[in-house]
Every structure is written in structure tokens, then in C-alpha cells.
Amino acid sequence: MVAALGNAAGFWAKRGGFHAEVLGTEKKGQVHFKWGGNAEQLQLLFLEIREKLLTDCAPLTEKMEERGGGITGLELKVLPNILPNYYQLDASFETCDAMGANFINSCLEQMGKSLQNYFRESKAISDCDRECEIIMAILSNYTPESHVKVWVECPVSNLLDGNTEAECEAFARRFEQAVRISQLDVSRAVTNNKGIFNGIDALAVATGNDFRAIEACGHAFASRNGQYSGLTDLQIQDGKFRFSIGLALAVGVIGGVTAVHPMAKLAMKILDNPSAKELMMYLAVAGLASNFAAVKALVSVGIQKGHMKMHLSNIMNQLQIPEEKRAEIQDYFRDKTVSFSAVEEYWKSSGLRDSG
Amino acid sequence: MVAALGNAAGFWAKRGGFHAEVLGTEKKGQVHFKWGGNAEQLQLLFLEIREKLLTDCAPLTEKMEERGGGITGLELKVLPNILPNYYQLDASFETCDAMGANFINSCLEQMGKSLQNYFRESKAISDCDRECEIIMAILSNYTPESHVKVWVECPVSNLLDGNTEAECEAFARRFEQAVRISQLDVSRAVTNNKGIFNGIDALAVATGNDFRAIEACGHAFASRNGQYSGLTDLQIQDGKFRFSIGLALAVGVIGGVTAVHPMAKLAMKILDNPSAKELMMYLAVAGLASNFAAVKALVSVGIQKGHMKMHLSNIMNQLQIPEEKRAEIQDYFRDKTVSFSAVEEYWKSSGLRDSG
Numbered sequence: 001m002v003a004a005l006g007n008a009a010g011f012w013a014k015r016g017g018f019h020a021e022v023l024g025t026e027k028k029g030q031v032h033f034k035w036g037g038n039a040e041q042l043q044l045l046f047l048e049i050r051e052k053l054l055t056d057c058a059p060l061t062e063k064m065e066e067r068g069g070g071i072t073g074l075e076l077k078v079l080p081n082i083l084p085n086y087y088q089l090d091a092s093f094e095t096c097d098a099m100g101a102n103f104i105n106s107c108l109e110q111m112g113k114s115l116q117n118y119f120r121e122s123k124a125i126s127d128c129d130r131e132c133e134i135i136m137a138i139l140s141n142y143t144p145e146s147h148v149k150v151w152v153e154c155p156v157s158n159l160l161d162g163n164t165e166a167e168c169e170a171f172a173r174r175f176e177q178a179v180r181i182s183q184l185d186v187s188r189a190v191t192n193n194k195g196i197f198n199g200i201d202a203l204a205v206a207t208g209n210d211f212r213a214i215e216a217c218g219h220a221f222a223s224r225n226g227q228y229s230g231l232t233d234l235q236i237q238d239g240k241f242r243f244s245i246g247l248a249l250a251v252g253v254i255g256g257v258t259a260v261h262p263m264a265k266l267a268m269k270i271l272d273n274p275s276a277k278e279l280m281m282y283l284a285v286a287g288l289a290s291n292f293a294a295v296k297a298l299v300s301v302g303i304q305k306g307h308m309k310m311h312l313s314n315i316m317n318q319l320q321i322p323e324e325k326r327a328e329i330q331d332y333f334r335d336k337t338v339s340f341s342a343v344e345e346y347w348k349s350s351g352l353r354d355s356g
Numbered sequence: 357m358v359a360a361l362g363n364a365a366g367f368w369a370k371r372g373g374f375h376a377e378v379l380g381t382e383k384k385g386q387v388h389f390k391w392g393g394n395a396e397q398l399q400l401l402f403l404e405i406r407e408k409l410l411t412d413c414a415p416l417t418e419k420m421e422e423r424g425g426g427i428t429g430l431e432l433k434v435l436p437n438i439l440p441n442y443y444q445l446d447a448s449f450e451t452c453d454a455m456g457a458n459f460i461n462s463c464l465e466q467m468g469k470s471l472q473n474y475f476r477e478s479k480a481i482s483d484c485d486r487e488c489e490i491i492m493a494i495l496s497n498y499t500p501e502s503h504v505k506v507w508v509e510c511p512v513s514n515l516l517d518g519n520t521e522a523e524c525e526a527f528a529r530r531f532e533q534a535v536r537i538s539q540l541d542v543s544r545a546v547t548n549n550k551g552i553f554n555g556i557d558a559l560a561v562a563t564g565n566d567f568r569a570i571e572a573c574g575h576a577f578a579s580r581n582g583q584y585s586g587l588t589d590l591q592i593q594d595g596k597f598r599f600s601i602g603l604a605l606a607v608g609v610i611g612g613v614t615a616v617h618p619m620a621k622l623a624m625k626i627l628d629n630p631s632a633k634e635l636m637m638y639l640a641v642a643g644l645a646s647n648f649a650a651v652k653a654l655v656s657v658g659i660q661k662g663h664m665k666m667h668l669s670n671i672m673n674q675l676q677i678p679e680e681k682r683a684e685i686q687d688y689f690r691d692k693t694v695s696f697s698a699v700e701e702y703w704k705s706s707g708l709r710d711s712g
Contacts, residue, residue, distance in 0.1 A: 030543055059698075103695070141547045180438065181388055187386055190498035197572065219572060228576045314611065
């Protein structure tokens with residue numbers, strides 16, 4: 001993984017590097033509630049309710065507003081198809097450099113209380129409709145509007161070092177086919193995206209971010225059009241190879257573990273203490289680089305050439321083959337298929353085991 | 357997380373424990389290829405091709421067959437809607453207690469070579485159709501037939517300690533609503549499943565399993581019906597509360613890191629060295645327990661009560677509040693909303709900072 005990432009990074013460093021853009025940083029949360037009154041009346045009253053809820057949240061949002069964040073949107077969703085009399089307060093947040101989970105959840109729980117108070121007290125509500133059940137109030141890890149885009153590009157003719165133009169074109173075409181398959185076939189899409197998150201999670205874990213949140217959001221994003229699909233895209237146009245990823249991704253660099261755990265602090269320092277937006281870009285870069293390395297290997301030498309080195313080493317460990325005998329075994333298996341039985345067989349029959 | 361899991365485990369230990377069943381352990385992989393000949397002819401020839409491919413793989417599968425595994429299926433998929441002249445060899449594998457990634461990839465790469473040889477040599481193929489392009493040969497992390505089911509159940513009336521039957525019923529109804537929402541609303545589904553993987557990943561990482569593979573497969577599985585959906589389910593019937601999870605999940609307990617890394621070995625030892633099937637069940641149990649704890653908190657006290665303890669502690673760290681002053685601050689905020697500004701304000705204005 002590390003070797004593959006380093007390889008991809010070096011490859012693109014010579015070809016203009018990685019380009020990145022943050023398209024949004026909106027985070028989300030919902031108050032899920034039931035109310036037995038008239039839905040249209042509620043929609044009419046919502047401007048007034050919205051006002052009250054935001055006012056009641058003001059003490060909670062003060063600090064975040066000072067930093068340039070706060071509650072950026074609040075909508076009412078009427079969803080009787082999910083449960084009878086069921087609604088959502090769908091809230092949007094800007095949490096700047098913080099992950100903001102506690103901030104968002106505190107605001108949402110306050111909104112739930114305020115909403116119940118509104119129904120209890122408002123003159124616009126008839127007495128038989130004063131009951132409001134808050135089912136739950138909780139942030140969503142699905143943040144499709146917290147969105148980052150990363151791409152690499154170079155002339156197709158410059159794609160491979162020391163190869164002919166025709167070879168570069170053949171490589172580009174093979175790469176394109178692999179990307180197309182990952183977009184349209186779920187078996188390949190899952191493995192493709194898994195490889196993307198190999199890169200992303202390594203950096204997310206290192207910086208103390210919640211990788212389960214990043215995974216859940218990213219994979220749900222991959223299924224947003226009704227079929228689970230690969231997250232990377234390739235365009236070949238006017239002789240240019242352009243490989244890109246668009247990803248829904250929410251992170252923080254202050255609060256949480258990032259600012260507390262010594263290893264996370266060190267990782268952040270190595271990255272020159274990026275902002276949350278910068279970290280979003282770095283994460284997506286790690287994802288794209290990881291995918292580039294995997295697809296490049298897959299459509300050229302095959303994934304096993306690299307894996308097999310590791311596999312052979314694992315098998316030799318299990319067979320407890322002494323260090324000084326290993327080079328010869330590695331040599332022997334350079335052009336052969338590695339399996340436990342093949343290595344064991346060679347180890348026993350080659351005389352290597354019993355030699356000096 | 358650990359507290360929540362321990363809590364859920366204790367809760368269900370008194371109510372019959374967790375029930376688990378492995379419904380399948382099939383792993384998958386594909387050879388992606390293009391061939392310009394007639395698709396119907398290829399389908400007719402496939403029995404013969406299949407035979408040749410399996411024969412050629414025999415040296416690779418020998419060891420795995422001794423353990424009771426091997427190649428369990430091989431199908432031809434005709435997929436011109438994805439790419440012109442595009443096919444898949446769709447192979448199924450049983451890898452017993454191994455993750456089997458190297459085994460599967462080696463078999464697939466061999467199948468690719470054998471397939472090319474077949475086209476090159478077979479008398480049934482006309483000379484203009486001898487070319488076959490292997491796009492890639494690679495396992496799939498999507499394993500919908502590697503499937504585990506876990507459930508807990510108890511009488512609704514026994515759901516809460518020391519509560520009336522009516523309170524138990526109200527809790528069950530609220531829990532049911534939350535589960536229903538997670539199944540039908542993507543914002544909630546993502547967060548719900550994220551919480552499930554909080555439990556699963558902790559155990560996957562501890563046992564040296566590849567959590568990105570488990571995440572990718574699980575989330576794609578969550579979107580298999582065209583909409584990303586919650587993975588847990590609740591049935592209330594005849595006074596019984598039955599909470600369950602069905603999960604596609606592929607793991608290994610031999611080979612890879614599990615048998616090599618000292619911490620993974622220790623974790624496996626603590627688990628009494630489970631088989632792969634047993635580990636599948638344990639992982640799904642961790643997922644269901646984690647989700648139970650989260651939903652229980654959400655529909656009763658709210659998620660923030662637990663989170664806020666941690667949040668307050670983080671804030672006090674940032675404000676560098678001395679240990680001996682912390683208990684008083686914790687007391688003060690027991691019934692108040694925690695935010696950075698509120699804690700800072702109280703710290704400055706309460707006189708606590710300047711006392712003793």
C-alpha cells in the first residue's frame with residue numbers, strides 16, 4: 001500500500017501533480033419527529049418555528065459563529081411515506097475546522113426541545129395537537145454537500161516512461177476500460193472503492209479522524225444514483241488523460257482526537273497543520289493515488305506481482321525458513337506462481353533445506 | 357464505544373444472549389476480458405473452456421482442496437452493455453479459514469492465461485478470433501453470498517429493567533420507529549450503519565482483518581436493493597422484540613496479518629482462536645450490539661448524554677483545567693448543555709479558576 005502510494009505520488013509529481021478543489025463543506029443533521037396535526041398548517045407555520053428554533057440555539061452557536069460557522073440552513077421535510085405523521089427538521093451546519101459532532105448534536109437536541117415547547121405554547125396550535133414526539137435528534141454522517149474533487153492529467157503520450165506513443169495509448173485505453181467496468185459492475189466497483197479507501201483511511205486514522213464516518217459516507221455516496229458504482233472517473237479527450245475522483249467527505253482538524261492524541265498531532269505537524277478543507281483534499285489525493293496505483297498494476301503486470309512478494313515472505317515465515325536461505329527461494333519464484341504447497345514442495349525437494 | 361458495547365452485551369446476556377448463523381462463505385473473483393467472436397458460440401464452448409481452466413488451476417488449488425476448499429463455481433457472464441465484446445469469468449471460491457486473497461488472485465490470473473491459450477490453440481475457434489484481451493483478473497471484495505445473520509430476542513415486557521409494561525411497550529415502539537427510519541431514509545441509514553461498523557471494525561482491526569474490505573462489502577450490501585438502507589431490522593410480533601442484522605462479510609483467521617502480528621495473535625487467543633465462521637459471527641454480534649446501544653440511547657436519553665461526558669473532558673483538556681477542579685465543573689454541567697464557550701465562561705466567571 002505504502003509502496004503503491006509512493007509510486008503513484010512520484011509518477012504524478014513529474015506530470016503536474018495532483019489538483020484539488022473543495023466544492024462544499026456543509027454538514028447535516030436531523031430532528032426526527034411525529035406530530036398528529038395538519039401537515040400543510042405546519043408548513044405554513046414553519047417560518048415562525050424556524051425563527052424560534054434558531055433563536056433558542058443562539059447560545060450554542062455563538063462560539064462557532066465567531067469562527068465563521070453556525071447553522072446554515074433549516075428545512076422541514078414531510079415524510080408520511082416513512083412513518084405516519086413523520087417529519088424531519090433537516091439542518092445544515094458549517095463547522096469550519098472542527099468535525100463539529102458535539103456542536104451539531106447539541107443544536108439538534110435543543111431544536112427538539114424548542115419544537116416541543118412551540119407545540120405546547122403556541123396560540124396557532126389547537127389544543128388537541130400539542131403533543132409532539134421527538135423520535136431522535138442526531139447528526140448524519142451522510143454529507144453529500146461536503147464534497148471534494150481531485151484530479152491528475154497529462155498527455156496520453158507522456159503516460160509511460162520510456163515507452164512508445166502506441167504503448168501509451170494502449171495503456172490509456174486499458175485503464176479507461178477498467179474504470180468503465182468499475183462504474184458499471186458492482187463486483188468491481190466495491191473492490192475499486194475499497195482500494196480508494198486503503199489510501200484515505202491510512203491518512204484518516206493517522207490524523208485521528210473517524211474512518212468509519214468517512215467510509216459510510218463515501219460508500220453511500222457511491223450508491224447515490226441507485227447502483228453502487230466506482231468513485232473514480234477517466235476522461236480521454238484531445239490526447240489528454242484526465243483521472244479524477246469526486247468524494248463526499250467530512251473531517252475536522254480541531255477538537256476530537258486530532259488535537260489530543262500525540263500520534264495524530266505528529267501526523268498533523270508533518271502535514272504542516274492543514275485546515276479541514278486542506279485535509280479533505282489530502283484525503284482525496286490519497287484515495288486517487290491509491291486507485292491509480294491499483295488500476296495501473298491491474299491492467300499491466302497484474303496485482304499479484306506485488307502481492308506475491310509479500311505472500312512469499314509470509315509463507316517463508318510460516319515454514320520458518322532461515323533468513324540466509326530466502327534469497328534463493330525468492331529467485332526461484334520470480335517467474336513462478338507462489339502458493340503454500342509450491343513453496344513447501346520446493347523447500348523440501350530442492351535440497352535447500354538440508355544444505356549448509 | 358467500548359462502554360456502549362459492554363452495556364449492550366450485558367443487557368442481552370440477561371435476555372438469552374446473541375444468536376448467530378452463517379448462511380454462506382462463498383468468496384468471489386472475476387477475469388474481465390474482451391473477445392471479438394460470437395457470444396453464443398462462446399457460451400456453447402464454455403463447458404469445455406471451464407474444464408480446461410479448472411484443470412490448469414489444479415496445481416494451485418491442491419492445498420486448498422486438502423483443507424476442504426477450492427474453486428466452487430465458474431460462470432461466463434456476457435456483458436456487452438458495459439463494454440463492447442466484454443465478458444467476465446465469474447468464479448466462486450471456498451477458502452475455509454483463510455481470507456484467501458492470494459489464492460483467489462493466483463487462480464484468476466491462471467484462468468486468464470489459460471483462457472488466452474484456449475483461444476490461441478482450440479480448433480473450435482476460427483483464426484480471426486484468436487485474440488483475447490484480459491483486461492484484469494482480480495478478486496471481488498463484494499461477497500453477498502458470504503453472509504451472516506445475528507439476532508437477539510426477548511419479550512417486549514422484559515425489555516427494560518424496573519419499568520412498567522407500558523413503558524417497555526413505548527420503548528419498543530420508539531425503537532421500531534428508529535429502525536424503520538434507518539431503513540427508508542438515507543441520511544439516517546448512513547449514520548446507523550456507521551455505528552454498526554464502529555463495533556465491527558474494532559474487532560476486525562484487533563484480529564488483523566482488512567477493515568476496508570469489510571466496510572466496502574457491507575455498505576455495498578446496504579445498497580443492494582437500489583437505495584442505501586440500514587442493515588439492522590426489528591420485528592415485534594406476539595409480544596416478542598426481535599432485533600437482527602444480516603451482513604455480507606468475508607474474513608480469514610489464517611494467513612495474512614492475523615497469524616503474524618503479535619496483537620492480532622493475542623486478540624485471536626482471547627477469542628479462543630475462532631474459525632473464520634465463528635469470527636464472522638463475532639463481528640456481526642459486535643455490529644448488532646453497537647447498533648442496539650446507539651439506538652437505545654437515541655430513542656431514550658439522546659446520544660449527547662454519553663458523548664457530552666467525553667466532550668466536557670476534551671474541553672477541560674484544551675482549557676488546561678487542573679485535575680482537582682474538574683469534578684466541580686462536571687457537577688455543574690450535569691444538567692446543562694456543554695459547549696466550549698459555556699465551559700470557558702463558567703471557568704472564568706465562577707471564581708473556580710482563582711480559588712485554592
